[in-house]
Amino acid sequence: MTRAEEFEQLRPLLFSIAYRILGSVSEAEDAVQESWLRYEASPTQPASTKAFLSAVVTRISIDVLRSARVRREEYVGPWFPEPVLTDPYQDPARSAELADSLSMAALLLERLSPLERAVFVLREVFAFDFPEIASAVGRSEAACRQLAVRARRHMDAGRPRFEADRKEREELAERFFGAFREGDVDGLRELLAVDVHMVGDGGGKAPQLAKPIFGHEKVARVLAATFPLLARIGVVVELHEVNGQPGAVFRDRDGKVINTWTLDILDGQIQTIRTVSNPDKLGHMGPVADAWALKREANQARRSTD
Structure with missing residues (x-):
């Protein structure tokens, strides 16, 4: 050899x-x-x-x-x-x-x-x-x-004291993203831990959360309000295992990568939602979308319905 x-x-x-x-x-x-x-x-x-x-x-x-x-x-x-x-x-x-x-x-x-x-x-x-x-x-x-x-x-x-098995995590993730797509606040709230937090890594190079969002009520409402705008500008959510955890890849209408989400799951509830939108960290997954342009398009779509 x-x-x-x-x-x-x-x-x-x-x-x-x-x-x-x-x-x-x-x-x-x-x-x-x-x-x-x-x-x-x-x-x-x-x-x-x-x-x-x-x-x-x-x-x-x-x-x-x-x-x-x-x-x-x-x-x-x-x-x-x-x-x-x-x-x-x-x-x-x-x-x-x-x-x-x-x-x-x-x-x-x-x-x-x-x-x-x-x-x-x-x-x-x-x-x-x-x-x-x-x-x-x-x-x-x-x-x-x-x-x-x-x-x-x-x-x-x-390390968490107890971790969900793979099948349970996948099923919970499917229910979560289903409720997310439907804008179902009650369904989302049921799946989120009371002290859940959502935090994003944009590295200053892509739109990201101004600060982490804490609490199942606030996170559920933010999520429920988010997907209708994404759908309006052609964003697609693909469920994937990301870094060994249930998650998703978000793509624009041309199939370019916008960001990834991963879910930390413990005791049958989602403890943390982590998003990565820094384009420097996404290039190995394929062409990367212009997230700033998508944000402007989403804002215009929101204003047209207000």
């Missing part, structure tokens, strides 16, 4: 490691490509290609994450990881690598330092042993064990 063939077999794994560390599709793909360049340039064949490439992509991702966190301190509004569709039929190879534990990892990993994050991903998600992890991150086995303990403590502190 050639180096290129070996690399292609490992590409889904390498992407999954990089994405879980970085929370960015484009940065993960760049890290994977850089790993290939280093592998291609290596004068010797490593004893284990998987171990070598996993170590390379991990170290690249740690370096990128350290610089990215400086940029995120200047980010406008809430920062969420880039949305990835994890429906099995969308991209089977990528879905198999990402879907299993991505739903909790995406946001909870933000609690961890770059090194803790890398150790946690390699140990808890991919079951690497500590000698492999030590080689990948350039630390001793003892240090890696300590990092793993600290990372697990941080993750457990933020």
Whole structure:
């Protein structure tokens, strides 16, 4: 088997490691490509290609994450990881690598330092042993064990005590988006936790919520008033699994991506609705709509009916 063939077999794994560390599709793909360049340039064949490439992509991702966190301190509004569709039929190879534990990892990993994050991903998600992890991150086995303990403590502190199974989440999401399309305030209120909150990531580059919306009454009324305007300007809502959670992709009349929604579900109710509309985070999903133009069109439609 050639180096290129070996690399292609490992590409889904390498992407999954990089994405879980970085929370960015484009940065993960760049890290994977850089790993290939280093592998291609290596004068010797490593004893284990998987171990070598996993170590390379991990170290690249740690370096990128350290610089990215400086940029995120200047980010406008809430920062969420880039949305990835994890429906099995969308991209089977990528879905198999990402879907299993991505739903909790995406946001909870933000609690961890770059090194803790890398150790946690390699140990808890991919079951690497500590000698492999030590080689990948350039630390001793003892240090890696300590990092793993600290990372697990941080993750457990933020993890819900009970999570709905996949089928229950999908059914609840279908009911939610059905009530959303119908503008059914009572139906929405029934599905939302009393202290639900809705928050958006536009990065200052797309329309977003001025501030998070809290409470099932307010969120239900905002949602019920939103879809009629969206429908009037041709917006389509496609249900998808996004980052391992039930959600949806919103598209304009030309099929361009406007934003994504993900639903955090616990105890049979929706706890959080997260939207991502920053165009920089949507480009890997296809052509991106002009959200500002759509907002102007929606405002004109609203005024015409007032």
